[in-house]
Amino acid sequence: MAVKVYKALxxxxxxxxxxxxxQKEMSxxxxxxxxxxxxxxxxxxxxxxxxxxxxxGNKQGTYIIYRLNVTVLEEAMWGMMxxxxxxxxxxxx
Amino acid sequence: MAVKVYKALxxxxxxxxxxxxxQKEMSxxxxxxxxxxxxxxxxxxxxxxxxxxxxxGNKQGTYIIYRLNVTVLEEAMWGMMxxxxxxxxxxxx
DNA sequence: ACTGTATTTAGTTATTTAGCTAAATAACGA
DNA sequence: TCGTTATTTAGCTAAATAACTAAATACAGT
Numbered sequence: 001m002a003v004k005v006y007k008a009l010x011x012x013x014x015x016x017x018x019x020x021x022x023q024k025e026m027s028x029x030x031x032x033x034x035x036x037x038x039x040x041x042x043x044x045x046x047x048x049x050x051x052x053x054x055x056x057g058n059k060q061g062t063y064i065i066y067r068l069n070v071t072v073l074e075e076a077m078w079g080m081m082x083x084x085x086x087x088x089x090x091x092x093x
Numbered sequence: 094m095a096v097k098v099y100k101a102l103x104x105x106x107x108x109x110x111x112x113x114x115x116q117k118e119m120s121x122x123x124x125x126x127x128x129x130x131x132x133x134x135x136x137x138x139x140x141x142x143x144x145x146x147x148x149x150g151n152k153q154g155t156y157i158i159y160r161l162n163v164t165v166l167e168e169a170m171w172g173m174m175x176x177x178x179x180x181x182x183x184x185x186x
Numbered sequence: 187a188c189t190g191t192a193t194t195t196a197g198t199t200a201t202t203t204a205g206c207t208a209a210a211t212a213a214c215g216a
Numbered sequence: 217t218c219g220t221t222a223t224t225t226a227g228c229t230a231a232a233t234a235a236c237t238a239a240a241t242a243c244a245g246t
Contacts, residue, residue, distance in 0.1 A: 003105065010103035011234085012096065015176070022178055028193060041235055043194055062192050062243045077179045083108070085115055086170045088181030104204080121223060134205055136224055155213045155222050 005076045008052035013037065014045050018068060021055060025067035028057070098169045101145035106130065107138050111161060114148060118160035121150070 008014055013035060020026060020034060032042040046066060049055040053072050057064045081088070101107055106128060113119060113127060125135040139159060142148045146165050150157045174181070 006103050006108070010099050015099070018177060038236065039193070064193065073177055074179050077174055077177065078182055080173070081170055081181075084111060084166055084170065086167045088174075089171050131206065132223070157223065
């Protein structure tokens with residue numbers, strides 16, 4: 001699992017962004033409306049999530065539509081489970 | 094999943110500590126031997142892991158034997174999977 | 187070309203974090 | 217009790233992080 005993913009997940013705002021994007025893709029501003037922080041602050045969070053490859057932005061006119069990289073997130077989670085040798089619920093002897 | 098767990102996992106040294114303890118319990122010094130950092134530095138990492146309840150120290154004479162709280166780690170992982178709605182490998186439709 | 191809207195970049199500040207050395211605490215053996 | 221060993225606490229510094237405001241960029245519509 002990429003080192004950057006752990007850092008990305010360490011912040012509650014970024015975790016909430018991921019949860020929001022889990023449901024549907026959203027523009028930067030639409031995402032920002034869910035938080036108290038300013039847009040520049042949110043923008044920085046987006047870039048950290050982008051660097052960890054957890055989200056992806058797509059320019060659509062003047063908007064940037066962000067969507068979750070589901071596969072990357074899932075691989076990251078499984079990788080973390082493997083790393084600590086944790087088995088999924090119900091798969092224990 | 095407890096907020097402190099994310100912070101605890103964000104540091105590579107602490108992740109390695111958890112991996113070492115997954116294999117067998119170890120004293121603080123024994124753990125410290127696996128790293129370049131000084132013992133006080135490692136001690137601080139232990140306390141962060143203790144606060145997240147991921148490890149537990151047991152005084153044994155002059156030693157402190159640390160062991161992994163397997164259940165807490167597992168619950169944390171599953172909680173994280175749930176939070177992002179990630180299903181275990183092989184359980185996808 | 188000009189205006190308005192969406193988003194990011196730059197620059198600053200305050201807080202947190204991880205590292206170090208030196209000192210304190212705790213337990214043991216002589 | 218004294219000296220030794222194991223570990224933590226205290227105090228400091230440097231680097232990283234998250235927040236803000238103001239300015240820059242990018243694009244659409246007129």
